[in-house]
Each structure stands twice: as structure tokens, then as C-alpha cells.
Amino acid sequence: MRISTHSLALGMIACLTFGLTTLIGAAASAAPPLPQDDPFYAAPLGYESTEPGTILRSRPVTVAALNLLPVRVQAWQLLYRTTDFNNQPYTSVTTVMVPEGPVRPRPLLSYQTAVDAISGMCSASYSLRQGSPIDFTNPAGPLTASAGAAEILLAASGLARGWAVSIPDQGGVDNRFATPREPGYVVLDGIHAAEQFAPLGLDGMRTPVALWGYSGGGIATGWTAEMQPEYAPELNIVGAAVGAPVADLYGGLRAVNGGxxxxxxxxxxxxxxxxxxxxxxxxxxxxxxxxxxxxxxVIGRCTSQTALNTTLHELIRHYGLPDLTRYLNVSFDELFQDPVIKAALDERTLGQRAPTTPVYLYNNVNDEVSTVAGSDALANSYCSQGTSVTYRRDQFPPVVSPHVNFAVMGAPDALNWLAERLDGQATQPGCDTRTVTSTLLDPAAIDTLGGSIGAALLAMLGQPLGAGR
Known part of the structure; x- marks a missing residue:
């Protein structure tokens, strides 16, 4: 999709005008009940005896960009049976979407959002619904919104191409984060549920499936790619785009401290x-x-709230940015040598298993959360175990937060790579590692960026996405 600068400017003005009008109306409307108060999330009696991926309950929903702006797609939520990290029966919810129009087989994109939180109000399924959760009586105000409310604009690029999209709550109904293996189980069973849901019109397990996620979503996508060979080898997963997955937890904790x-x-x-x-x-x-x-x-807050509150706390109390070592009676090195703490971090480190699907790994070399050394090691681990890896190390200079910036700047090349996999193009075996000035310098990425901006504008303006495709 190509859009001119003039039309883009007009679209942005219209979008802002429409958005402000909608914001005023939505602020006064009642938000949906929180997941813990919503019977839809409650597992039915006897669900434990069903197979993983079984749909336990479904409902149509209206999804919204930035919590407020209805997106013109057909959307439902599915409560389904899955497995937790202790291999016990568990449940989760995924939000599934297809463009308006005739039901037909189409590819499926499973998009994992960066829900780096353990509160139900931060789950993708809750934040994707219109009107949740904007509360101007809350001191955090709109910052109660989680990543799902914004990342629907990235998923919109898949919908605009005519794909079906599944956005799972990879933490499950207990809203876990940084849990080993379990995100993979939850995402894979969300794919199973989507493929069984008749209104989507998918071709069952023959459906070509792409995985995509960045930061916390990249962690979940990495676990999904790693667990798929043993947990769900029957799924037709053709590729996984893993962005900034904090592959080195030790390095990430050190790097982010003080920033x-x-x-x-x-x-x-x-x-x-x-x-x-x-x-x-x-x-x-x-x-x-x-x-x-x-x-x-942090227990009752979403990521943006936590980051803001912690920064304000440090500025007010200690006149600086968050330095968590001031709250420890030992150094980070000593802390990480505690056998219990070390075992917990080791268990949560990606790269101990090899995906059989091709992987597109992308990371900014200046990332202050997901260190490039960690992604280097992850790429080497996958390559040494036989995974086909396309790895892009992006050198775009730091602008406030390289980690946050690259979520957008790295998306077009990742989307193009996924589109090639869904179109049936094979990757070369082995590893293709390149350090580039910016992945956006690829003309195809620039073109896709324009299309993604156009898709985002259409989503925010309430225009249909991917209709007729």
C-alpha cells in the first residue's frame, strides 16, 4: 500500500480530530469488567479433561486501537484450555480477528504483545476491548493501558494484507510474566483454538502460521518457537519474527539499571x-x-505505570534515574550467584532448545534492555542446533530509548520477512547475520512502513482493514 505525504497528513489530521471526539465520549463510558470480575474468564467445571487447544467459551467483541478507536474487523475472544509451566491444565484467552467479508481460508498471524505485567487489566484481551481501561479519576490516567492497546496498530498490518490475526494472553488467566515454557504452550494452544473456530474460516492445521512479537512479546514468541517441536509439531508454523527478546537476563538486568x-x-x-x-x-x-x-x-500496575512511577519515585527520593542497587545489601554479581536466584534466571533463558521453524531475529546494537550480546548468543545457539536464522543487528543511533524506538523501526523488515514465509518462500539453511545501519534503509521496508502507517490510520479512523483480500 503506497500513500502520499499529502494524504498521510490529511489522514493524520482527520484521525486526531476523530480521536479527540471519541476520547471525550469514551471517557464517560463504563469500561468492561476487569477479567477477575468477568465470568467469561472463569474456567468451566471439568475443563481439565479436555484436550489442549479446546475452545471452552467464545464471544464477539469490538476491538479498539489505543483503547478508544473501534477497529473495523470481525473479532471474537476465545477461552481455551492450555498447559501451565508445571504441565498442569490451565486456561487462557485469545482475541482473534479477520477482515470483514466472505469467510475463506487464509494465513494466520499469532501476534504476542509486550504485556510485561502481572495484572489482569494489562492483559491483551482486556486492553484490546473498546473503552478499557481509560480512567481519568486514576492518578495514572490513560497509562493504565497495556501494550495490546497500541500494538493492535502493528497487527493491523497483517489484517490489511488479508491475514487472520490471533493475539493471545500469553500469561494465561493468572497473568504471569517471565515464566519459562508456559508462554509457548499458551500461544500454541491459542493457535489450535483459532484454527478450530469456524467463523474464522481457517483451513485447520494446514493453515500457514507466522509468529511475531517484540520485547516481552519477543520473549513469548521465542518460547513458542522453541516449544513447538515437542508440544505442537502438527502445527504448520512457517516462521517466527523475534524482536529484542532479552535473551541475556543477567545482562539485561544490569543494562537497564540506572536508566x-x-x-x-x-x-x-x-x-x-x-x-x-x-x-x-x-x-x-x-x-x-x-x-x-x-x-x-507493581503488582496492580501495567508496564507504563510501573516505569513512570518508579522513575518519579527515584527522582523525588534520590534525585536520579532508577538505580535498584541502592536497595540491595549485595552487588548484582553476588545476588546472581545465589543458587536459587541463578537457577530461576537460568530456567528463563532462551536458546536451550532449537526451533524447527525459520527465525528472523532483530535487535538494536544500542538496546538498553535486550542487549545485543544476548541476541548474538541466541542466534549462535539456534544456528549451532540447525535452526535457519536471519539475524539483523541494527545500528540506528540511540534516540531516548533504542529499545522502544526499534519496536516501530524494526517492524517493517520483520513484517516483510513473515510475508515471504507465508507466501511459501523458503529460507536458506544456516545463518544470515548482518549488521546494518538501519533495516529501514531497505526500499521494501520503507514501502512497508508506508503501508503500515496507512493500515494504522485506517484502523484508527474506523475504516475496514483488508476487506476483499
């Missing part, structure tokens, strides 16, 4: 503590009361 995104550290601690009482007890021995309060504060 604008230092608030991610309390999220990680709270998330792993939710999985492991042993980890929580170990951390408790090394952290001060003020540090414990910061960790406790």
Missing part, C-alpha cells in the same frame, strides 16, 4: 516471585524495605 526503563526490574522480580516462592524468599534476604515496597507496587 529510564529501570522500572522493569521490579516487574521482573515480582513476576518471578509469583512463579516461585523460593525465589521470593531468596530475594527477600537481599532487599531493603523500600525496595520491597517498589516490588509490591
Amino acid at each position: 529510564l526503563l529501570g522500572g522493569l526490574i521490579p516487574i521482573a522480580v515480582a513476576a518471578i516471585s509469583k512463579d516461585s516462592p523460593e525465589f521470593a524468599a531468596a530475594v527477600d534476604r537481599y532487599i531493603s524495605p523500600e525496595g520491597k515496597a517498589l516490588v509490591a507496587d
